Amino acid sequence: MPNLVVFDFDGTITRKDTMLALAQYRCGLPGFLAGMVVLSPWLLMHVLGIYPNHRTKERFLTFFFGGTTVEEFGKLCQQFIDEKLEGMLRSDAIKCLKQHKEAGDRVLVVTASAGNWVMPWCIRYGVECIASSLEVKEGKITGRMDGKNCYGEEKVRRLLEKARPGDYDALIVYGDSRGDSALGKMADKYFYRNFA
Template sequence: MNLALFDFDGTLTKQDSLNEFLKHSVSRKNYIVNMFKFLPYFTLWQLKLINNGVAKEHLFRIFFKDIDEEFFKKTATEFSLKKLDFIISKERIKILKKHQANGDRVVIVSASMQCWLQPWCDKNSIELLSTKLEFKNGTFSGKFLTPNCHGIEKENRIKAHLNLQEYKTIYAYGDSSGDKEMLALAHKSIRY
């Protein structure tokens, strides 16, 4: 059996699903206000004073801390099933579907959140390794449950989930420096 590992944002999509989810989840006014609140963390990240996982956790805390878990998950599922297909690249999804048709094991490995990727992955019979949010007592704690699934964490998650020795050929598809470690695991890596 062969294995095909796919990054999601920028590899399978034409736009970043995180920003689309944020716009979907709050009013235009709240989106703009929250992005201004996030600006200091964005600046620190751009200056490489904090890593992208820390910056992203601050972003989610600003937008969603203390949001009701059921409401949030309902919003994420709605976004996943009604909006994601509009930002998926038709050419790239054909590559993924070809792997599935060939009987290859297909896994999406993404820094984006499980809450809005899982319903879409379930609908398309795709395994998912991604970042998870922490909910406590029915609300979002403002923290991640798992490390941000980016860079070396992609490699860590893949190795924890799969025995790579079982696969005749490993394919990996990515588009950014955050996919470097995942691409290095593959016999055939494709960078967009």
């Protein structure tokens, strides 16, 4: 019987946060840094634990991408994947992912990042994707989440909507942060910041 294998994306498959990298790719370093200065009060409150993760994320997304048409954002995400994302990948993570696929395991990426840039990457690598969704109104990205941020317990809930771990030999989870710990607790094998 195959295994059910779950990878986090940012920091696990990639070396850094892709949402931040996408914003920098779009605005250039000076524009990105200026935006971070504007957002610094909310970022600081988040670090201090007095402003929630999903609200901080929405502030960031609204600032950098709010008002962008879905078509324009889709093109931006595809260009980012083609030009930058491959260079951000951890070679040991990709090797591990490919080994699981070759073994016949069911492989999913479960991430708090938006599906707009993670889903096309997952399709390219032949793995399933569970990701956060961005709200669209009148054909434009608002910057708000459409549904819950796929983080922590929400990762577990969303995984269980798509798969029943009991139908597999083992649930194997690869993660790198507290956002993955809920999945790690239910896993038969949890690899935290390593692949062996």
